[in-house]
Amino acid sequence: MSRRDDLLELLRPPAHRGPVIASGAMLFTAGLLLEEQRLDDRLPNGVHLVLVAAATALLLGVALLSPLEGGRPTASQSVLLVCGLVLLEVTLLELARILGAPYPTSAAALTWTSLVLAAVASYPARRRNAAIATMITAVALGVAVLAAADWLAGPLSATAFRWLLLALSLGCVLASLALRGGRPRHAELLVVTAGLATLAIPVAAAAGALLPLLPFGGGTAGGLLPAFWELVVLAAGCGLVAYGAVDRAPGAAWLGVAHLGAFLVAASAGADDTLLWWPAILLALGGGVMAAGLRPRRPLPPEPAGYSVERPLASRADGER
Numbered sequence: 001m002s003r004r005d006d007l008l009e010l011l012r013p014p015a016h017r018g019p020v021i022a023s024g025a026m027l028f029t030a031g032l033l034l035e036e037q038r039l040d041d042r043l044p045n046g047v048h049l050v051l052v053a054a055a056t057a058l059l060l061g062v063a064l065l066s067p068l069e070g071g072r073p074t075a076s077q078s079v080l081l082v083c084g085l086v087l088l089e090v091t092l093l094e095l096a097r098i099l100g101a102p103y104p105t106s107a108a109a110l111t112w113t114s115l116v117l118a119a120v121a122s123y124p125a126r127r128r129n130a131a132i133a134t135m136i137t138a139v140a141l142g143v144a145v146l147a148a149a150d151w152l153a154g155p156l157s158a159t160a161f162r163w164l165l166l167a168l169s170l171g172c173v174l175a176s177l178a179l180r181g182g183r184p185r186h187a188e189l190l191v192v193t194a195g196l197a198t199l200a201i202p203v204a205a206a207a208g209a210l211l212p213l214l215p216f217g218g219g220t221a222g223g224l225l226p227a228f229w230e231l232v233v234l235a236a237g238c239g240l241v242a243y244g245a246v247d248r249a250p251g252a253a254w255l256g257v258a259h260l261g262a263f264l265v266a267a268s269a270g271a272d273d274t275l276l277w278w279p280a281i282l283l284a285l286g287g288g289v290m291a292a293g294l295r296p297r298r299p300l301p302p303e304p305a306g307y308s309v310e311r312p313l314a315s316r317a318d319g320e321r
Contacts, residue, residue, distance in 0.1 A: 013062070019075075022076035025059055025080050029055075032051070033090070035051075036090060045097050049091065049094040049095060052087055056087040056091050059087065063080035063124070064124060064128065072128070072185075073124070078132045081124055081130055081136075085120070088120060089114075089140075092113035095113075097109075106151070107148070110144075111144050115140070115144045118136075118140035121133045121134075121136040121137040129183070131185040134179075146168075149164060161204065165197045165201055166198065168197045169194040169195075169197040172193045172194035188249050188251070195255040199236075199255065199262065201229055201232065206265070224266040227277075234260070237256045237259025237262075237263060238256065240253065
């Protein structure tokens with residue numbers, strides 16, 4: 001057996017070792033990220049690049065070369081994919097710094113690194129049926145779109161940032177509809193990605209109110225969000241809860257609950273002590289829907305009487321004559 005075959009054999013561990021390797025990969029990734037943060041100025045960028053690139057190759061190698069079970073990755077392989085793709089983004093950012101990108105990373109560097117990450121993540125999404133890779137691809141493309149808009153059009157206003165997030169969310173929903181029949185797990189995680197995009201709207205507004213220097217934040221004179229964006233957050237939350245209940249997707253349901261909590265915070269911030277307008281609207285709408293569901297049942301009308309058509313004698317079977 002050649003040295004290359006020996007190396008490939010090491011990257012294909014037995015299935016029963018998968019959980020142990022995945023647990024170690026999470027700890028190793030966290031430690032490496034801490035090392036990158038603490039020793040950022042103590043080590044040359046080239047050393048950082050070599051360390052993170054080697055770890056990325058190892059984790060992605062094990063994740064992509066391990067055999068699938070039932071035509072899709074195991075939970076352990078999905079963990080390795082996530083860790084490897086996270087480190088891949090760090091590797092690309094280190095490469096961008098070596099190529100001259102300023103620190104913190106510029107919008108231009110974030111654009112091309114996110115596009116490369118999306119291209120790499122799309123491979124296990126398509127060829128190995130990895131749903132988590134589909135989600136990472138969608139997130140990376142979303143970051144690339146936001147960064148490219150900030151790079152090409154200048155600093156984004158809070159309104160432009162919210163419209164882009166809403167457009168990205170709708171794009172993920174449409175993509176999930178296309179994958180719903182053939183790859184339901186991929187479709188589910190795309191719905192979760194859409195929810196993350198809409199949840200970023202109130203989160204960015206709250207962060208901007210607490211830290212005014214942050215981009216994309218800021219609120220209005222009367223609260224965190226204008227009424228239209230409060231409606232968007234409310235509708236997204238109700239839709240996610242309904243989707244989670246119908247398709248039994250707890251991740252989407254809990255994300256919907258987070259939306260509803262964010263809506264309550266946004267609708268309460270700076271509001272007057274009155275029932276106008278959200279309390280009155282929600283009470284009327286919720287009460288009307290419950291009343292429709294609890295209305296008295298009426299007996300169904302009787303079925304129509306059966307009828308028969310007399311067929312010609314020539315068309316009858318021998319036993320019917």
